[in-house]
Amino acid sequence: MSQVKVDLCKQILEQFYGNIVASVGVFLLKNKASTLGRITQHTSLEQKQVKQALCSLIQQNIVVFSQSRPGVIEYTPLPDAVAMRLRYPHYIHCAKMLFGDAAELLIEEMLLQSQTDLNSTIVKVTKKLNESLVSSGSGITEVSQNIVRDKVMTLIKARLIRRCESIDRDKDDKAVDIIATTDPESLFDLPSILELESAVGSKRHLPQNSEVSAKRVKLETGLSVISQTAQTGQNEGSVYWCVNVHQFHHHFRDQAIIAVVARHIDQQAAEVIRIMLRLSETRTVPTSPESVQLSLTEIFNAQPKDKNMQKNTMDQYLKCLSENCSSFVTKIGESGGGLYQINFMRAMKAICVSQIETIVLERFGSKGLRMFRVLLAEKQVEHKQVDERAMLPPKEAKEILFKMFNENFVTMTELSKTPDHVPARTLYFFNVNLIQVSRMLLEKCYKAAANVMIRRQKCMSDNKRLLDKQDRVEAIISNLVAEGAVEQKEEIEQMVTPSERAQLQKVGEATKMLELSEIQLDNTIFILETFLSYMVQPIPLSKKKDILGDV
Structure with a gap:
């Protein structure tokens, strides 16, 4: 992890959690896994302060813990979880655009708490909605908790919220590890009636043999986080929930792909790609670089009722998508009118290149952008060939090229004709390494x-x-x-x-x-x-x- 990212994480932690939590967080980011004693020793903080800071970081899903050996708990930071705090407004706005105001408040509350039970979340969101109705003077009747509960179910089905991982405890009832689930689909199981009944005002009582206690799992002496055991007043509070940020990221990726297709072709083509993305959303492995295979017939039947695109028109758009627009769509078969799949890697490469080209244009001007595109297209080019293909004066092209090389936008490969690497008998090829850039x-x-x-x-x-x-x-x-x-x-x-x-x-x-x-x-x-x-x-x-x- 680079020092630049550590500095950004430090600024975020200080802004949201204060200096003490930031000190513990930055130490963990620099040293990775560390024990409580080591953190206390190197941060010059009291052990009580370190424990409270770790509680906050664990609650916010910024730090995880595991047992390295019997009796020793190590705390490991998640740097991406810190940097993602900058993206919280995007998550909240996305939830509002997709599912309305209630979903917006639910995601906002769950992002604030990071790990929370559904009962308290539903009660808080219902209260906020009713307060906003009163202050606006709209005259609308009170929002019931049943409406908010239904919105929770919608968010779970859309995979925007999920269950938290369970905690492994030793014989002394101390938390020693976070259990990684073997079945990712189980994280999106809908909550039972017992989990929600207290939130919606049900008077149904628990069976006499069910014990509801307020146990807390001890991590160290004096350090505790709420376990997946119920708190007082909760019926089945052993399940805690959090926001599934990865699903939001998939939605942002899909929207970026749709925007690029609409800009390069037209809105009809964007609608076709939108249908394909919706069909493959829950069927594609999240980390897969390609979507599932979709037939023309399946895509045609899945279009919204208000769209009247003919089947042959959709077929033409799919062919256009597979032949143009950086081959976002790949045709892999002929059954069902043609089998197609979206190549997410190619799509993100095209979007990334477009973003880089915008930066090159701002830093080096239109002439620098022309040279950059030549290098992207030709892969390995001598500096004499760059000015010819970019149609620029040699002196000016050489100046811009070495300026881009100096700022690491362009890399150079030496190919010597002799073992002594004399410059006069050495060829210099310039190229663009997208990953490095x-x-x-x-x-x-x-x-x-x-x-x-x-x-x-x-x-x-x-x-x-x-x-x-x-x-x-x-x-x-x-x-x-x-x-x-x-x-x-x-x-x-x-x-x-x-x-x-x-x-x-x-x-x-x-x-x-x-x-x-x-x-x-x-x-x-x-x-x-x-x-x-x-x-x-x-x-x-x-x-x-x-x-x-x-x-």
Whole structure:
């Protein structure tokens, strides 16, 4: 793990959890698996503080624990879980777009708690929905807990939330390990009636032989996390639930593919690829670089009722997708009108290349982009051939080429004609290594995201007094409006001077720009990470060469 990513994780931990938790988290990120004693020794914190920090990190799915040997528990960090906190607004917005306001609040609450039982989540979300209805004055009747419960079922069926892994305990009832499930499908089993009955107001009692206790699993002396045993007042609280971020990532990937197809071909082609993605969503292995095989007949029958695309038109679009658009779709058979599958690796490669080309255009201009595309297409090219094929003056092309080489966008291979490697008798070939460029840009994105967070915090701290004053004035005004004393509103508003209002507007614009920058950086990070994740999979070498073109 690079130092740049550690710095980003440190900024995130400090912003969300405070300095003590950040100190423990950063130590674990730098040293990987460590025991409680080692963490206490090297962080210069009290053992009680370290235990509380570990509790928070385990609860937030940032740290996992395991027993290395009898009596010794090691704590291991999950760096990606820290960096994903930047993506939480995307998860919440995605849930709202797919399933509405109740789903948005459910995902928000579960992201906040990380591991939680459904009962308390349903109660909290129902309360928030009813409070928002009252404050809006819409006159809509109260939202019942049954509606929220049904939305929970919908989210589970869509695989956006899942069960947490169970905990292995020793004979002394201490947690020693997290049990990895052997059947991933069991994580998406629907909850039983007993798990939900207290949330929906059922008065049905538990059988006399069922024991509901508030046991907590001890990790170390004084360190505990809620186990998968029920808390008081919960009927079958042994099951804890969390957000399945991987399913959200699949949805973001699918949306990126649909957007690229719509941009390169048209909206009808995007609709065809959308149908294929929906059909393969639950049938494709999550880590597979290709979707399941889909026949033309199956795709045609699955189109929405409001779409009237003819079968021969859909066949033409599938042929177009398989021959153009970087071969996102591959035809692998003729049965059922033709068998097709989506190649996710090729799709993510095309999206990643498009993202890299945008960066090259901004850094080196249109001429640099032309040279970059020549190198991508030709693989190994001498510098004299680059200017010829990019149709640029030799001097200018050489300057841009070596500038890209200096910034690691281009790599060079030496091929000497003699054993002494004399420059006059050595050929120099330039090429683009997509994996290397992607990793380099990913590091830059991590650095930029950390800088944006630091800059935003500095902007807020420098204007803290003014922002606090604005909050107080707004609170007074809202109280006056609630009491009906509207005539005093104007007088209170004048407490903020015109110069202060101008400064507040300036701070608001700067903060908004930094937040938008953070969102855009996270989008770029997601594309680069997804592309690299497909590249590290142990797929056949022949397939990888075919997809990447020996990058």
